[in-house]
Amino acid sequence: MVRIAAIPALVAAVCVGSCGFGVTSADLFVIQRFGQGPPLRAVVNDGGTVTCGPRGARPISGPLLLAARDLADELDKDVKTGVKFPGRPASVWRYRVALQDGTLAFADTTAAAHPELGRAELLAAQLAAGPCARP
Secondary structure, three states, X not given: OHHXXXXXHHHHHXXXXXXXXXXXXXXXXXXXXXXXXXXXXXXXXXOOEEEEHHHOEEEOOHHHHHHHHHHHHHHHHHHHHOOOOOOOOOOXXXXXXXXOOEEEEEEHHHHHOOHHHHHHHXXXXXHHHOOOOOO
């Protein structure tokens, strides 16, 4: 009889331990955009949120989160290989992406030769127009 009474308590303990209570997701990266226009600084979190300045975390759409996860993987490869992207004088925007393994800096004109950088620019524009839009 005692063993049967312990089962609900055991089930509750396993659920609390494995259901994610109190677990925070890691940040995928911090992306910054600056140049001829309003600057952007966005912390993209693997839990599906983005924090833009002092406004606190805001949710991002599923497709945007998937794009951010893929981008983090692609840019991490560039960081690990130590690739550098020289600035170009005709650029309008400059970007900086800080990942766990390092930071990439590049100009908008560099994306023509590196598709992953074009995807970073697109993500920055989507964040600036969506959850990071200024009121």
